[in-house]
Amino acid sequence: MNYTVQLGDTIAKVAYKFKVRPFDLLLFNPHLYSEQSYLSPGLVIHIPKIKMEQSNIVSDIQLRTEFGQMDLEKKIPDLKELGIVVDIIGYSVMNKPLYALSIGSGKKEIFYSAGWHANEWHTSKFLTQYIEELALHQEKGLSWHGYDIKKILQEVRLYVVPLVNPDGMDLVLQGIYEGHPYLKEVLAINKGMRRFDHWSSNIRGVDLNHQWPAGWEIEAKESPQEPWSRHYSGKAPLTEPEAIAVHQFTKQHSFAYVLAFHSQGQVIYWGYRGMEPLESKEMVGRLSLASSYTPIHTADSDGGYKDWFIQETGRPGFTIEVGVGTNPLPIEAYGEIWSNNCILALEGLVL
Numbered sequence: 366m367n368y369t370v371q372l373g374d375t376i377a378k379v380a381y382k383f384k385v386r387p388f389d390l391l392l393f394n395p396h397l398y399s400e401q402s403y404l405s406p407g408l409v410i411h412i413p414k415i416k417m418e419q420s421n422i423v424s425d426i427q428l429r430t431e432f433g434q435m436d437l438e439k440k441i442p443d444l445k446e447l448g449i450v451v452d453i454i455g456y457s458v459m460n461k462p463l464y465a466l467s468i469g470s471g472k473k474e475i476f477y478s479a480g481w482h483a484n485e486w487h488t489s490k491f492l493t494q495y496i497e498e499l500a501l502h503q504e505k506g507l508s509w510h511g512y513d514i515k516k517i518l519q520e521v522r523l524y525v526v527p528l529v530n531p532d533g534m535d536l537v538l539q540g541i542y543e544g545h546p547y548l549k550e551v552l553a554i555n556k557g558m559r560r561f562d563h564w565s566s567n568i569r570g571v572d573l574n575h576q577w578p579a580g581w582e583i584e585a586k587e588s589p590q591e592p593w594s595r596h597y598s599g600k601a602p603l604t605e606p607e608a609i610a611v612h613q614f615t616k617q618h619s620f621a622y623v624l625a626f627h628s629q630g631q632v633i634y635w636g637y638r639g640m641e642p643l644e645s646k647e648m649v650g651r652l653s654l655a656s657s658y659t660p661i662h663t664a665d666s667d668g669g670y671k672d673w674f675i676q677e678t679g680r681p682g683f684t685i686e687v688g689v690g691t692n693p694l695p696i697e698a699y700g701e702i703w704s705n706n707c708i709l710a711l712e713g714l715v716l
């Protein structure tokens with residue numbers, strides 16, 4: 366049969382949908398070069414008829430496919446069903462909703478965020494799956510890795526923004542194509558290249574973790590001076606709608622501390638120019654024990670979200686760098702990220 370590619374599709378996701386191997390799609394579609402080839406919306410591909418033993422079919426979509434805005438949106442009805450509150454805190458440059466998920470009835474507010482960088486989809490998948498599992502354990506009254514979820518969620522309210530940069534992440538997962546509203550701009554920024562594995566900015570070429578008014582000028586001076594696939598700070602702090610939305614959301618709450626998830630190096634950054642409170646050190650020690658990730662005081666950089674949070678509130682902020690290797694990490698890296706970070710994110714609820 367033939368299948369017309371939809372927004373959000375990748376080779377791994379289509380293969381999963383039709384219960385064939387990604388490899389089979391390549392065999393029957395000579396125009397697809399490798400499992401990393403982009404599937405542009407509207408492209409017609411042939412789905413081979415292959416009778417596979419049930420036991421051979423990859424059954425766990427959670428572990429074997431990428432994750433983007435469409436996947437998050439597909440999950441939302443299930444999340445609501447579990448009692449997770451779903452809010453929209455703003456819209457991306459391309460007008461995609463930015464979702465905040467929340468759970469728990471406690472007074473202490475905690476904030477986890479992910480998907481800041483376009484080529485870090487593992488972090489978005491992780492936080493979405495994590496809050497869903499939290500809700501399942503709460504509903505059933507089960508403990509999880511020894512943590513009493515029901516009791517914890519009576520003491521805290523956890524807010525999760527799993528995907529800060531949906532336009533950028535979709536670009537990394539699906540490439541650029543005719544009809545994409547930023548086709549011209551993106552190709553100009555990318556010097557005509559049509560691969561986007563290295564792209565971490567938003568769709569206008571601004572790095573959303575370089576946008577924060579905490580030493581912004583210093584960081585901007587040492588970074589690219591025009592829109593770029595990464596590290597461009599923008600013309601001023603907080604010019605991009607995604608950063609503005611998280612800024613407003615943070616200001617509207619009184620978070621005891623924040624964890625921002627990225628995916629480069631299996632380390633945890635916990636300081637900012639000595640402005641972090643004393644308890645940050647003890648807290649990072651506990652997060653490190655839970656994940657086996659190494660605590661590092663600072664990366665000698667400015668302008669990041671956790672930098673701004675620490676400077677603005679005097680409260681603890683952490684950047685968690687899950688995984689190791691070149692972004693985007695391979696699909697297979699998700700297993701390690703899931704197991705190490707579940708416990709870290711649980712310990713994060715009781716710091």
Ligand SMILES: [Zn+2]
Pocket residue numbers: 481482485626627628
């Ligand atoms: Zn990052």
